[in-house]
Amino acid sequence: MTPPQRQRRQPREQPPPLPPGPGPGKQKNPERLFVVAGPDGGERDGDLDLVALIVARADPPPAATPEQSALLRLTSTPLSVAELSAYLNLPFSVITVLLTDMLAAGLVTARAPIVRQAVADRSILEAVMHGLQRL
Numbered sequence: 001m002t003p004p005q006r007q008r009r010q011p012r013e014q015p016p017p018l019p020p021g022p023g024p025g026k027q028k029n030p031e032r033l034f035v036v037a038g039p040d041g042g043e044r045d046g047d048l049d050l051v052a053l054i055v056a057r058a059d060p061p062p063a064a065t066p067e068q069s070a071l072l073r074l075t076s077t078p079l080s081v082a083e084l085s086a087y088l089n090l091p092f093s094v095i096t097v098l099l100t101d102m103l104a105a106g107l108v109t110a111r112a113p114i115v116r117q118a119v120a121d122r123s124i125l126e127a128v129m130h131g132l133q134r135l
Helices: 033-037 066-074 081-088 092-105 122-134
Strands: 053-056 108-111
Touching: 053 066, 066 081, 066 092, 081 092, 092 108
Parallel strands: none
Antiparallel strands: 053 108
């Protein structure tokens, strides 16, 4: 014997139609990028490239924008500018403007990435080879 099916007392309401927006897979950014980057007040002399490592030097100040606070939270460990751009879903140009302003304020430091030598030192290779031969 099957139990009786319950019936709703009130008819089911249809959800309101969604407003037209960006297509599937596209996110609408509520702020214009010039609002995020701030006013173009002066010369920005930061030479940041995609692989420059950014490290926070201070906690976010109370007057920091949400993007600056997010950058400072993310850079508690060294991250490249390209990674920051990807994590915050902002273009590279906007990230560099934010970072140069933060560099001028002393909130972050920028380090060049560690470049390995193309060829290892010959004396180290010979010492390793002789050590292996003694085994």
